[in-house]
Amino acid sequence: MESGLTFQGVNRTSTSVNTSVHRTTSMQHTERIKDTITTGNATSTKFSSKGPSKRSLKSQLAQPPYHIFNDDKLSSLSEKTFQEGIKNVAHLLHKRKKIIVLCGAGISVSCGIPDFRSKGGIYDMIDTNDLGLSTPEEIFHFEVFQDDPRPFYKFAGKMLYPNRPHEPSPSHKFLALLEEKKMLLRVYTQNIDGLEEKAGISPKKIVYAHGSLHVSTCLKCGTKVDTEELRDEVLKGNVPYCKKVVGKRRRRGEKTKRTIEIDGNVQVNGNENVEYEPVLCEGVMKPNITFFGEALVDRVRRCLEADQAKADAVIVIGTSLSVAPISKVIKYLRPSIPRILINRAVVIPKHTSGEDEDNDDEDGIDHRDGYLFDAILLGFCDEVTKAVAYVMENNDEGGRKKQKIEASKEKQEPSKNKRRKKIAQASETEKKPFPFQSDDCKALCNDAKTLEAIGPSKNCLLNHPIDRILLFPGAKLEAQKDDDDDVTVYHEVVHCDECHDVIKDIIMKCLNCFDFDLCKKCHKKTASKHFEGKHKFISEK
Structure with missing residues (x-):
């Protein structure tokens, strides 16, 4: 809808329909578009103040289908460079103001927090024989916790109370940079460490899809406490119980009751000393993290439904998207927005129900031909985010304005100060090398050696075109394992949103x-x- 005033007058000389557009520019460089529509004997004129319309803003954004190389012909891809690819990835995000980020354990590994499934991760650390479990995953299964919470608390001490507090990683700070540049709509994190908020992201921008370790709730009365209050019990390997006072019961003091008999009736002497002791709830305390078999908190659904139409890009970082319902988010968002994956390996969500729904809207058309992500940046999350942040900082409009201001200041400085400043900048450049000057940083389409090593089937790339993949240190390109006999698969536990019971059939x-x-x-x-x-x-x- 255009803003402005509408004036109407009478034109008695014209009986035909005539439409014209006049453009005028004022001294204040304010453009007004005058639409004059004359119908019969009435003239309608509409003025609108200058400002980018939704259509003009959309024209400034990269449009689908999205590429990280300008020429997508495979014959010329051998000439494409890594630097060109990373700059085009930043260009995909250029002017985006409503980016959704889905993040997982991969962004916290460098903080000293292990992920779940990697070698040396949490599941690898669990001694199932010692804890009496059949599989490591059972330690986070709600039914197992309800039956016996002791295995969880016997293992969870180090996870809940590390020796030293963890600090945010460069990946967390990259997300904070997106908010600083007013590009971030929301972060949906599967992590429970709370480092997103510690990195400086506003709490209202964060949705903890799997809860947080910082608060614990009584399973009996629902009382919430700071998990720090349970430290002593948990570090001893004990199960913490709720200490909320729910009542009182009478207990006798040092003096005993005295009774007197009046007319054959026994009565209590009113001077007796009676004391009361509190009655505690003593329900099991559980950290506010979502276990297997529990429904997600309502805020996840409310925020996603509100954000679906607003989102103009999605970044998946440090997660395999293997756990529902977060694995469904990619297909729930509009397919017309750019999708960027930052992870050590290529991933495809297992749960994509509803993805084949017909949609005649332009935003509902998926231009991708059998692949899911427009740009795939494989490697350690910190290495990738530092490179993307570097390009964004040095290529956005704010950076160019800053350079112009500094250049104007240099003209006013004496020549001696200019020389000193150039020497200082040169030495600083030597100390701070270009973030992706590494043999491990490659455009896959221009890396014949790696392509030869992974073979013609390229199963590890899961049908994603090689011209969409950039490699960083830590990238995993080995083929996916076909033998999953030793892996326990938990089927999605679905709760009815009306009666809240687990749905066991249709x-x-x-x-x-x-x-x-x-x-x-x-x-x-x-x-x-x-x-x-x-x-x-x-x-x-």
């Missing part, structure tokens, strides 16, 4: 909402009332 999924599911019984009662029956449901087993 699941009725809403295609319009994020992660809204009903059991068959509740679907018959609720579907017609859910958004006045306008939303479409599909059935899944």
Whole structure:
């Protein structure tokens, strides 16, 4: 909708339809577009003040299909360079103001926090025999915790209370940079360490999809406490219990009760000394992290449904997207926005229900031909984010304005000061090398040796074109394992959003909402009332 005033007058000399557009520029460099529409004997004129319209802003953004090399013909890809690719990745994010970030354990590994599935990770550290578990994953399964919380607390001491507090990584700081540049819409983190907020990201911009370790809740009465209050018990390997006072009971003091008999009736002497002791809840305290088998907090769904139409790019960083329902977010967002993966290996979410839904809207058309991400940056997350941040800082408009200001100041400085400043800058440049000057930084399409090593099948790339992949230190290109006999797979546990029971047979999924599911019984009662029956449901087993 255009803003401005509308003036109407009478034109008695014209009886035809005539449309003209006049452009005028004032001394204040304010452009007004005058649309004069004359119909019959009336003239309507509309003025709008200067300002970028949604259409003009959209024209400044990279449009689908997205490429990280200008020429996507494979015959010329051998000439493409890593530097060109990383600059074009930054260009994909240029002018974006509503970026959604999905992050996982990979951004916290360099902080000293192990991930779950890697060698030396949390699952590798769990001694199942000592804890009486059949698989390492059981330690985070809600039913197992309800039956016996002792294995979790026997292992969790070091995880809950590290010897030294962890500090944010360069990847966390990259996310804070996005907010600083007013490019960040929301961070959906699967991590429970709280380092996103410690890096300086506003709490309102963060959604903890799997909860946080900093607060614990009583499973019996719902009392919440700071997890720090449970330190002593947990470090001893004990299960912490709720200490909330829920009542009192009478206990006798040093004096005993005296009774007297009046007319055959026994009565208590009113002068007796009676004391009361508090009655504690003594329910099991559980950290506010989402275990396998628990439903996500409502804020995840509310924020995603609010952000779906706003998001103009999505970055997946440090996660395999193997756990539902976060694994469904990529397909829930509009396919017309750029998708960037920053991870050690290529990933494909396993859960993509509703992805084949027909959508005639322009924003609902997926221009990708069998692949998921427009840019794949493989390597240690910190190495990748430092490179992207470097390019963004040195190529955005703010950086150019800053350079112009510094250049104007240099003209006013004496020549001696200029020489000293150039010498200082030269020495500083030597100390601070270009962040991706490394033999491990390559454009995969220009790396014949690596392509030969991974073979013609390229199973490890999961059908992603090689002209979309940049390699950094730490990149994993080995083929995916086919033998999963030693891996325990937990099927998605789905709760009905109406009766909150676990759905054990047919699941009725809403295609319009994020992660809204009903059991068959509740679907018959609720579907017609859910958004006045306008939303479409599909059935899944």
